[in-house]
Amino acid sequence: MKKILAAAAAIAALMALTGCKSEKKADVAQSGKVLNIYVWNTEFQERFNTYYASKLPADVKVNWIITPNQDNAYQNKLDEALMRQDSLPNDEKIDLFLVEADYALKYVNTDFTLDVIKDLGITQEDIKNQYKYTKDIMTDSKGNLKGLTWQACPGGFIYRRSIAKDVLGTDNPDEVGKALSDWQKFNDVAKEAKKKGYFMLSGYDDAFRAFSDNMTKPWVVEDKIIIDPQIESWIAQTKEFTENGYNNKASLWSAESTQGMGGKGKVFGYFGPAWFIDFVMAPGSLNDQNAEKKLGNGSYGDWAFCKGPQGFSWGGTWICGAKGSDNIEIIRDILKTLTCDAEVMTEIAKKSGDFTNNIPAMEAVAASDYQNPFLGGQNHIKFFLDSAKSIDKSCITQYDQGMSEKIQSAMKDYFNGKVSLDQAWANFYTSIQELYPRLKK
Numbered sequence: 001m002k003k004i005l006a007a008a009a010a011i012a013a014l015m016a017l018t019g020c021k022s023e024k025k026a027d028v029a030q031s032g033k034v035l036n037i038y039v040w041n042t043e044f045q046e047r048f049n050t051y052y053a054s055k056l057p058a059d060v061k062v063n064w065i066i067t068p069n070q071d072n073a074y075q076n077k078l079d080e081a082l083m084r085q086d087s088l089p090n091d092e093k094i095d096l097f098l099v100e101a102d103y104a105l106k107y108v109n110t111d112f113t114l115d116v117i118k119d120l121g122i123t124q125e126d127i128k129n130q131y132k133y134t135k136d137i138m139t140d141s142k143g144n145l146k147g148l149t150w151q152a153c154p155g156g157f158i159y160r161r162s163i164a165k166d167v168l169g170t171d172n173p174d175e176v177g178k179a180l181s182d183w184q185k186f187n188d189v190a191k192e193a194k195k196k197g198y199f200m201l202s203g204y205d206d207a208f209r210a211f212s213d214n215m216t217k218p219w220v221v222e223d224k225i226i227i228d229p230q231i232e233s234w235i236a237q238t239k240e241f242t243e244n245g246y247n248n249k250a251s252l253w254s255a256e257s258t259q260g261m262g263g264k265g266k267v268f269g270y271f272g273p274a275w276f277i278d279f280v281m282a283p284g285s286l287n288d289q290n291a292e293k294k295l296g297n298g299s300y301g302d303w304a305f306c307k308g309p310q311g312f313s314w315g316g317t318w319i320c321g322a323k324g325s326d327n328i329e330i331i332r333d334i335l336k337t338l339t340c341d342a343e344v345m346t347e348i349a350k351k352s353g354d355f356t357n358n359i360p361a362m363e364a365v366a367a368s369d370y371q372n373p374f375l376g377g378q379n380h381i382k383f384f385l386d387s388a389k390s391i392d393k394s395c396i397t398q399y400d401q402g403m404s405e406k407i408q409s410a411m412k413d414y415f416n417g418k419v420s421l422d423q424a425w426a427n428f429y430t431s432i433q434e435l436y437p438r439l440k441k
Helices: 002-015 043-051 070-083 101-108 132-136 161-168 173-179 183-195 208-212 229-244 255-259 274-285 328-340 342-352 359-366 381-390 400-415 421-435
Strands: 034-039 061-066 096-100 154-160 201-203 247-250 269-273 303-306 317-321
Touching: 034 043, 034 070, 043 061, 043 317, 043 328, 043 342, 096 101, 101 317, 101 400, 154 161, 154 274, 154 381, 161 173, 161 183, 161 303, 173 303, 183 229, 201 255, 201 269, 208 229, 208 400, 229 247, 229 400, 247 255, 269 274, 274 303, 317 328, 328 342, 342 359, 359 381, 400 421
Parallel strands: 034 061, 034 096, 201 247
Antiparallel strands: 096 317, 154 269, 154 303
16 A cells, blocks of 8 residues: 555656767767666566767766566656756756656656657657657647657467467467457357467456557546446457466466466467567576576577567557756757657667657568568468558546556456456545555446
8 A cells, every 4th residue: 555655746746846879989978977767677678788889988887776576666666767857966866767657647747748849859750750659649738849759569369389389280470360350259169279279368358458558538627537348358268268278377477477488388379569579578488597488498488470460569668858958969869760760760669679660660571582481480470460550549538557456456356256347446546546545436
């Protein structure tokens, strides 16, 4: 309870204050000697070190403040630092920090974030090839753009080739895609997979984002909690899957979920975007983490990608410049290099399989001979193109993270038969009103 109230208080405090080539040295005149970057994992650090670090002036030190997301720890630490930003010495001030889509508005609609255009000097020409939704998410209520990203995150269904062959008689992405092209077909395949001894999904929340990202109503309207039909569909399907043994009763991010990706795993597939493939599934597929990533090491290479029953997006990491930073020129150059440079965007996509935030670059990669070794040599980028252009984030609210976490948590007892559906809903509303006291049913 204390953690929930602390998180809610932090949100309230923040909202109350609303008011290029990688190998080339950057020609920037910075006043600071320390670049403080707040992150929750090493993903951006890896991108930074590979595609930007060599451009930094020799006398600038990068200080990575890495705090895991678990129990809201990252946001809590970031919030505390932002509240002290004005009183800190220059070399201790936050320069860059990262945010995710589910809680981006919490920071976008405050004075803690620098305006990409007005404060940092990045132009509309610089960002013209970025996907519109990635800019919409970071635009505040006054129309100011507060952050940029190197990635777009359309998602699909990542399936086990050998299981698809056993259940459907083919592992061809086009054919598997046809067999899973709507939810009724998906459910029918789940029934057949069960007969063969497989789980269609690893657990309760695997399909959540495929449903929730297709909501046509926001979670909250004028302080009233709204339940979109897509959420009700996810609950109904997951209850059916749990009762019929179509899932393995695992929770996302759990050891049981990861085990389903391994060589002995029995899970047909997982819903996810490109970052999920690269940062979650590829490592999870390996029997030997220290051996070469290749076919024969666990299930590596025994996977493929298709769109699945409906397009969706999930996540994404946005880079924000912090107001008060004494490294404005460097921040500008980082954002231009890591989010606007088509060559860098192409290299990231080909090296990591990430779907990057540059339309012409992704169209070129989709039409190329690029092959993803984890996906058995498939060029999966082409499957993302249509979904990426159609992503609509008009329903995003500052409450999305809390809503998503609490609905999944509350429904888990229902899926397992521990409480009735009515009681699960009552538990959800109670937990939400503890987190956001001003909201009502």
